[in-house]
Amino acid sequence: xxxxxxxxxxxxxxxxxxxxxxxxxxxxxxxxxxxxxxxxxxxxxxxxxxxxxxxxxxxxxxxxxxxxxxxxxxxxxxxxxxxxxxxxxxxxxxxxxxxxxxxxxxxxxxxxxxxxxxxxxxxxxxxxxxxxxxxxxxxxxxxxxxxxxxxxxxxxxxxxxxxxxxxxxxxxxxxxxxx
Amino acid sequence: xxxxxxxxxxxxxxxxxxxxxxxxxxxxxxxxxxxxxxxxxxxxxxxxxxxxxxxxxxxxxxxxxxxxxxxxxxxxxxxxxxxxxxxxxxxxxxxxxxxxxxxxxxxxxxxxxxxxxxxxxxxxxxxxxxxxxxxxxxxxxxxxxxxxxxxxxxxxxxxxxxxxxxxxxxxxxxxxxxxxxxxxxxxxxxxxxxxxxxxxxxxxxxxxxxxxxxxxxxxxxxxxxxxxxxxxxxxxxxxxxxxxxxxxxxxxxxxxxxxxxxxxxxxxxxxxxxxxxxxxxxxxxxxxxxxxxxxxxxxxxxxxxxxxxxxxxxxxxxxxxxxxxxxxxxxxxxxxxxxxxxxxxxxxxxxxxxxx
Numbered sequence: 001x002x003x004x005x006x007x008x009x010x011x012x013x014x015x016x017x018x019x020x021x022x023x024x025x026x027x028x029x030x031x032x033x034x035x036x037x038x039x040x041x042x043x044x045x046x047x048x049x050x051x052x053x054x055x056x057x058x059x060x061x062x063x064x065x066x067x068x069x070x071x072x073x074x075x076x077x078x079x080x081x082x083x084x085x086x087x088x089x090x091x092x093x094x095x096x097x098x099x100x101x102x103x104x105x106x107x108x109x110x111x112x113x114x115x116x117x118x119x120x121x122x123x124x125x126x127x128x129x130x131x132x133x134x135x136x137x138x139x140x141x142x143x144x145x146x147x148x149x150x151x152x153x154x155x156x157x158x159x160x161x162x163x164x165x166x167x168x169x170x171x172x173x174x175x176x177x178x179x
Numbered sequence: 180x181x182x183x184x185x186x187x188x189x190x191x192x193x194x195x196x197x198x199x200x201x202x203x204x205x206x207x208x209x210x211x212x213x214x215x216x217x218x219x220x221x222x223x224x225x226x227x228x229x230x231x232x233x234x235x236x237x238x239x240x241x242x243x244x245x246x247x248x249x250x251x252x253x254x255x256x257x258x259x260x261x262x263x264x265x266x267x268x269x270x271x272x273x274x275x276x277x278x279x280x281x282x283x284x285x286x287x288x289x290x291x292x293x294x295x296x297x298x299x300x301x302x303x304x305x306x307x308x309x310x311x312x313x314x315x316x317x318x319x320x321x322x323x324x325x326x327x328x329x330x331x332x333x334x335x336x337x338x339x340x341x342x343x344x345x346x347x348x349x350x351x352x353x354x355x356x357x358x359x360x361x362x363x364x365x366x367x368x369x370x371x372x373x374x375x376x377x378x379x380x381x382x383x384x385x386x387x388x389x390x391x392x393x394x395x396x397x398x399x400x401x402x403x404x405x406x407x408x409x410x411x412x413x414x415x416x417x418x419x420x421x422x423x424x425x426x427x428x429x430x431x432x433x434x435x436x437x438x439x440x441x442x443x444x445x446x447x448x449x450x451x452x453x454x455x456x457x458x459x460x461x462x463x464x465x466x467x468x469x470x471x472x473x474x475x476x477x478x479x480x481x482x483x484x485x486x487x488x489x490x491x492x493x494x495x496x497x498x499x500x501x502x503x504x505x506x507x508x509x510x511x512x513x514x515x516x517x518x519x520x521x522x523x524x525x526x527x528x529x530x531x532x533x534x535x
Binding site: 020023024027032033034035036037039059060061062063065066 | 182184209210293349350353354355356357438441442444445448519521522523524
């Protein structure tokens with residue numbers, strides 16, 4: 001299998017982090033992965049994005065112009081990347097912040113109320129994890145446990161107490177798109 | 180050893196340390212800042228020395244000093260900074276000193292952009308500074324390959340007493356990929372550095388080591404140049420490397436290096452779906468250019484033409500043309516600056532070129 005993904009949002013929403021967690025999780029599951037951030041003036045106060053490839057085969061291009069999945073955490077990201085979803089691909093929209101609907105009809109669209117889920121859990125910082133939960137549910141690109149292993153590696157043992165909260169955010173995000 | 184997810188810059192720095200490089204002199208510039216940052220954190224812990232110089236010119240001359248004393252030493256920069264290092268690189272080549280210089284290439288000319296580019300190919304492969312010299316130039320296309328190259332980069336520098344350049348684009352520097360560090364062991368027989376200036380006393384029983392690139396007498400300068408050219412001849416004959424991919428029976432051969440070569444592999448898959456067989460020749464060493472490997476592939480009767488793809492106005496394409504030497508058409512696809520072509524654009528060009 002091959003999953004090509006673009007994660008995009010405001011700097012500070014944690015889009016680079018959830019992209020990285022997916023890459024780590026894929027690596028833990030013995031898949032080939034690449035994580036390529038946009039680096040440049042757009043990261044400072046503006047929008048940030050990263051391209052993540054998870055594949056059973058060696059990865060040819062880590063540079064994506066089109067992707068199977070686009071994760072849009074804010075409106076400018078949706079405007080910029082909606083057209084980059086491959087036909088038949090998946091578009092994930094943070095419906096807490098993005099008021100408009102997708103215009104494409106040849107793709108599957110998921111509306112995830114990320115910030116509301118995070119607020120219900122009492123910590124607005126886990127909105128990105130709710131989105132990652134929805135993504136994992138829809139794609140099965142990696143297991144939740146692998147993602148949490150990756151998060152523990154990133155956080156370190158001292159912050160291990162944050163794992164249950166993040167697990168809950170992933171689960172609520174996943175539930176939000178179950179029909 | 181378990182795989183680690185690492186940024187290209189950090190992985191290159193770690194691989195250099197594992198290859199025995201304990202000295203790093205540099206100056207900040209995007210997109211290679213993660214190299215000095217990593218070196219600053221790690222080198223003191225392995226008994227090495229990291230120093231941020233006051234400029235790129237100072238940094239490369241510190242490299243000269245450390246290399247003259249026989250140490251494994253490295254510097255890194257990105258395009259405008261590497262331009263500043265060229266005088267020093269010419270001196271290193273002239274003084275026959277080994278070192279490794281990493282260039283995470285960004286868009287140019289001038290300050291250009293901080294995005295990936297391949298516009299430094301001419302500078303890297305033709306020498307860059309004054310005089311008749313070439314550094315050996317290695318062009319990785321993945322983070323793992325960059326890691327695997329580092330040990331040999333230092334070994335090549337020592338064996339041939341020459342600067343070695345790692346020519347990578349900003350994508351290789353900024354991208355994270357899983358890497359494995361194998362125990363670094365040299366695959367070459369390394370010569371003794373009896374030329375190094377390590378301190379002399381009458382009791383040392385050897386002549387004073389003098390490291391120098393100034394030869395006032397015509398004959399002496401000729402001797403030094405002959406020595407360099409003799410080495411370059413051996414390097415050309417024995418050190419050229421390339422990856423060939425999907426080339427058997429291919430109709431068109433794409434020639435590309437670095438990240439662009441990987442994008443070409445995706446383009447090749449798109450062409451394959453349309454029933455067109457396209458192969459890839461990816462130079463791993465861009466100097467020496469892998470003439471033999473490319474020529475062998477181009478000589479196949481099935482091959483109609485070559486298309487070189489670069490993030491430049493067309494630089495490596497000249498080496499491809501020199502190699503093919505008019506036997507078959509050689510086309511160029513790419514843009515100068517730092518526009519990275521997409522797989523779809525490359526595939527579209529290949530398909531159109533085929534009909535033309």
